[in-house]
Amino acid sequence: MRFRVVSALVVLLAMFAGDAGAAVRIANDKGGQIGPYLDAFVTLRKTGQRVIIDGPCLSACTIVLGVVPRDRICVTPRAQLGFHAAWNPGTNGRPILSRAGTKALWELYPDDIRTWLKKRGGLKPKMVFLSGNELMSMYRVCD
Incomplete structure (x- = not known):
């Protein structure tokens, strides 16, 4: 399932490649492995497209x-960001925290x-959410 989400993002990016006026809308992305997301967003940055976070x-x-410049990101009132420490699947599928992955995310x-996360204890196993007025005070609200 996670692979499909990232694959769909990459396909979407390919469809609009070269059209800096187009926007990519993120509306229901539950995340996945860091590597594929990093690759997809680096590709997105190169296209010059805007990102609308709308859910x-x-x-990840x-x-x-x-990765994408702040001036090309906007948020809607429905936007919700969820942050947590990175992890790898261990035996029996149980998550094992990844210090290297968490450090990479942090950086x-x-x-x-990072300041907002520090006030909430940093990147921990439990997800913390940034949304509403607090998020809209940090990022441009979409037109």
């Missing part, structure tokens, strides 16, 4: 904040996002 953008999806996030 949940959770876990939040990498968009550190990708803009300073204001």
Whole structure:
């Protein structure tokens, strides 16, 4: 399922490649592995396209904040960002925290996002959410 979400994003990016006036809408992205998201958002950054966050953008999806320039990201009142520490599947599918992955995420996030996360204890196993007026005070509200 996660692979399909990232694949759909890559297909969407390919459809609009070269059209800097187009926008990619993130409306229900539950995240997945860091690597494919990083690749997809680097590709998106190169296209010059705008990003509209219009619903949940959770876990690895939040990498968009550190890869796509801030002036090309806007949020709607429905936008919701969800942050947590990185993990790998262990035996029996149980998550095992990844210090390296968590460090990589942390370093990708803009300073204001790191400051917000620090006030909530940093990147922890439990997801913390940024939405509503607090998010809209940090990012441009979509027209």
